[in-house]
Amino acid sequence: VPPTAVSLLIHWRKVMNESDLVRKHYNFTGRLKDVVNWSGISTSDVLFIAVCCFIILENAMVLLTIWRTKKFHKPMFYFIGNLAFLDLLSGISYITNILLSGSYTFKLTPTEWFVREGSVFVALTASVISLLAIAVERYLTMIKMQLQSSGKTWRAFLIIGICWVIAAFFGSMPIMGWNCIDRMSSCSTVLPLYHKTYILFCISLFTLILMTIVALYIRIYVIVQSHGRNLAVNKAPNDHSDKLSEKSHALLRTVIIVLSCFITCWTPLFIIFAVDVVCDTGKCQILYELKWFLALAVLNSAMNPLIYMFTSKQIRSAFLRLLPCASWTWPNGKSMIANELISKSDSSQCQKDKPDGNES
Incomplete structure (x- = not known):
């Protein structure tokens, strides 16, 4: 191993174990006073934790419903189950984040801090990629006009596994070196150890994926409208394709509502991150009110199971049996x-x- 690589490795290990490094970054970005003035878990934190517990419970019920209902053992419902699992993990991640915030922040090593914040990025990245996978699956399904994808089950699990690998890779980029340690002028105000270019990269990636998803659903809508006109012209009594089309439309409506809810809940937080990228450190006071925008994002994980319940009769019936x-x-x-x-x-x-x- 070249001597320069050894010296860099030693330096990196020293930096990652420096207990006072997190405090220095919070002080530079103006977040230190908020942490120092922390007086324990507040009423809003208790409410936040209660909501997260509800998120964990309801998404666990969705997973149990899919597992126990044999007719849901199909690719589309596996993707929905993956989203529910991500929402469940998000609830656990948010609770952990609250319990390890405040004065506990400065007891964390940089590595532990990156794990604490990175878990949220992993869940977010996996959710966005899963929504893309669902959009592609729906697009291919609507082209074939079948209720469920005819793809193999192993293919669905392979796609889900790839989603997790990609999410883990993007979430671990800061801990692998894409951070602002020793480069404080480039630090994010919202996430004091994250480099602004990493935040910009994530925003750009998520926006591109969401635009692709929206484009796919627009195309799906055109296909559905065209198919509906064809059925109206050539409809036979008790036409099986008519019933199949109705079920397909219902499931399509469910995933579109899930996507719309995701965009509505997460867009304000994306805007805050965008402001963080272009704003000089300590100049934008709105960046210190992050928790309210994060609370809206958290609500998305609570709303998805309710969307499944109210928009899909078959999921609702199976859920009620539990x-x-x-x-x-x-x-x-x-x-x-x-x-x-x-x-x-x-x-x-x-x-x-x-x-x-x-x-x-």
Whole structure:
């Protein structure tokens, strides 16, 4: 190994174990006073933790629903399950971030600090890439006009695995060297050890991916409209393709709402990061109010399972079967599940749709 490489390695190990380095960066970016004045977990932090616990619980229920419902063992629902798992991890990450904030921040080594902040970036990157994978899957599915993708299951898990590898790589870039240690003039105000160019790179990447997703859904909309016109002209009685198209549209509507919710909740935080990149250190006071923009981003993880529940009847019915109150009866003498299944079909169809132990 060349002597210069050895000296750089020794220097890097020394820097990453310097306990006072985090304090120096917070002091330079003007964030030190906020941390020093921290007086313990506040009421807003308790509320934040409660919301995160709710996020963990509801997304765990979504994962359990997909696992226990055999008809959901298809590529599209695996992608949805991956999003739910990411939302669950996000809830855990946010709680960890709160508990290790304040005065605990200066007890962290730079390596630990990078792990604390990088976990959020990993979850965000994986979520964005997963949304792209869902958009591609929906596009290919709509071209074939099938309810579920005809692709192999192993292919879906391979794509999900690639999403995680890419997310882990991007999230670990700062700890591998793309940071502002020893270059404080380039430090982010929001994330005092992150280099501004890394923040800009992430914003540009996420924006490009989201624009690609939107373009795919516009194309999907055109395909759906064209298919709908063809059905209107050549419709046969009890046409199977009509029913298939209706189910496809319902699932498409679900993922579009998920995407819209993601963009709505995360755009303000992206704007804050963009301001951070162009603003000189200590000049933009809005950068010190990050927690409110982060709170909006966190709500996205709580809203996704609710979107699945309210926009997909099949997911809602399967989800309700996991609840202890699923066996409760209404005044009409029928259970909650029966009422759910009968809402758009007669009682004989309901009996046929009841679970037989293999599928919901």
